[in-house]
Amino acid sequence: MSVSPDMGVALPISQVLAPAAPPVEADWETTLVRGSQQGDPEAFRLLMERYQGKVFSIAYALVRRRQDVEDIAQQVFTKVYFSIAQFDFRSAFLTWIYKITVNECYDYLRKQRSNRTICVSEMTEDEQRKFSNHQSEDVLPDRQAELAQTTALLLRKVPEEERLLLLLREVEGYSIHDLSRMFGWNENTVKVKLFRARQRLVKIANRHSLSARKA
Amino acid sequence: MRHLVEEQLEEYLGGELSAGEEQAFQEHLEQCRACTESLAEARRSHSYMAWLVPEEAPPVPGPGFHFRVQLAIEQEMESSWLAGLTRSLRPRLAYPLVFLMLLSAAWTLTMEVDTEEEILAAFPSQFSTTISSEAERMDSRDLVMATLVDLTDEE
Numbered sequence: 001m002s003v004s005p006d007m008g009v010a011l012p013i014s015q016v017l018a019p020a021a022p023p024v025e026a027d028w029e030t031t032l033v034r035g036s037q038q039g040d041p042e043a044f045r046l047l048m049e050r051y052q053g054k055v056f057s058i059a060y061a062l063v064r065r066r067q068d069v070e071d072i073a074q075q076v077f078t079k080v081y082f083s084i085a086q087f088d089f090r091s092a093f094l095t096w097i098y099k100i101t102v103n104e105c106y107d108y109l110r111k112q113r114s115n116r117t118i119c120v121s122e123m124t125e126d127e128q129r130k131f132s133n134h135q136s137e138d139v140l141p142d143r144q145a146e147l148a149q150t151t152a153l154l155l156r157k158v159p160e161e162e163r164l165l166l167l168l169r170e171v172e173g174y175s176i177h178d179l180s181r182m183f184g185w186n187e188n189t190v191k192v193k194l195f196r197a198r199q200r201l202v203k204i205a206n207r208h209s210l211s212a213r214k215a
Numbered sequence: 216m217r218h219l220v221e222e223q224l225e226e227y228l229g230g231e232l233s234a235g236e237e238q239a240f241q242e243h244l245e246q247c248r249a250c251t252e253s254l255a256e257a258r259r260s261h262s263y264m265a266w267l268v269p270e271e272a273p274p275v276p277g278p279g280f281h282f283r284v285q286l287a288i289e290q291e292m293e294s295s296w297l298a299g300l301t302r303s304l305r306p307r308l309a310y311p312l313v314f315l316m317l318l319s320a321a322w323t324l325t326m327e328v329d330t331e332e333e334i335l336a337a338f339p340s341q342f343s344t345t346i347s348s349e350a351e352r353m354d355s356r357d358l359v360m361a362t363l364v365d366l367t368d369e370e
Contacts, residue, residue: 045281052276060273069274070283077284078291134262148266155267169225170264176225188222195221198260199253205263 033093036084044084048077054094054172055101061171062105062152063112064145072108076101092182095164102163106156109149132205157204162197169194220250224257 029050035043052073059072079100087096123131130138131147139147155163168174168182176194180187220243226232227240244251 048281056276057273061267061269066274074284074287078287081288132259132262134265151263151266166264171267191225195224198257201260201263202256
């Protein structure tokens with residue numbers, strides 16, 4: 001193939017050397033995700049190392065059984081492996097993996113529910129007051145784990161997007177600015193959605209016999 | 216009336232408002248019943264969510280965690296080879312493939328098996344002459360015997 005001698009003049013050097021992909025795709029995480037989608041085991045291993053701490057953290061927050069967290073995380077990464085080809089970069093990879101983790105935790109809680117999780121309506125008035133005010137110092141550790149699971153079950157009834165927002169904000173401590181970047185919304189939208197998510201969680205709790213025992 | 220709670224709730228709960236902003240926020244609450252109720256709800260939801268924040272650190276992955284995941288992936292692949300095949304192909308190829316397999320299975324199951332009579336009937340007539348009666352069988356045997364006798368005589 002002959003190349004015009006004028007080519008070097010016609011194209012600025014920055015354009016000649018620019019990668020084919022947009023700059024945003026050049027970052028390390030995107031490279032790892034793309035590698036994993038193409039079946040590169042090393043890329044998947046690195047991706048796992050990057051996110052396993054997050055997965056363990058959220059799984060522990062929701063299920064509170066140390067011995068089961070690793071099993072849940074194993075299931076999460078197995079699912080990630082088989083479904084990563086469908087990840088389309090429309091949301092942050094973190095929110096995608098977070099969603100899988102939360103769903104896996106709910107599968108676990110559903111199986112455990114019959115014998116471990118208390119029902120809100122069965123709480124005494126005093127317990128409901130403590131639950132609504134988060135008075136953890138008066139509650140034994142085992143009972144705290146049960147109350148955490150009760151919140152997890154209430155949260156399950158919140159729409160997925162609002163649930164993720166609440167978890168990322170309240171449990172993981174992400175700022176409004178971080179959430180805005182993660183979901184691709186402006187900061188006011190994040191605030192409004194969080195506001196609605198909080199209202200919805202309270203309404204759901206009210207429906208489960210907490211309405212009369214507001215703090 | 217402008218509802219400050221909706222706009223500044225997150226900053227207020229996070230203690231991120233400046234002294235001036237916080238004072239304005241409090242003054243607004245005194246005048247706005249809707250915002251007071253919204254704030255109470257938000258505080259309650261904040262309390263529910265606080266139960267999810269563990270007081271102790273979460274467990275960390277053990278040294279064999281990556282290996283365990285690899286093993287689980289391999290087992291999953293072995294146990295569902297068809298699902299694996301479907302996943303590895305694009306849907307536009309996988310679905311016709313599955314359809315063809317189902318069609319083939321349906322054809323095999325519904326195919327009629329020919330009976331013995333039908334096989335015989337389909338066999339060319341010059342090779343399928345059968346001896347229909349006992350008398351004909353005896354005649355045929357006599358014919359064979361006569362032929363053998365004739366051959367012996369000739370010798």
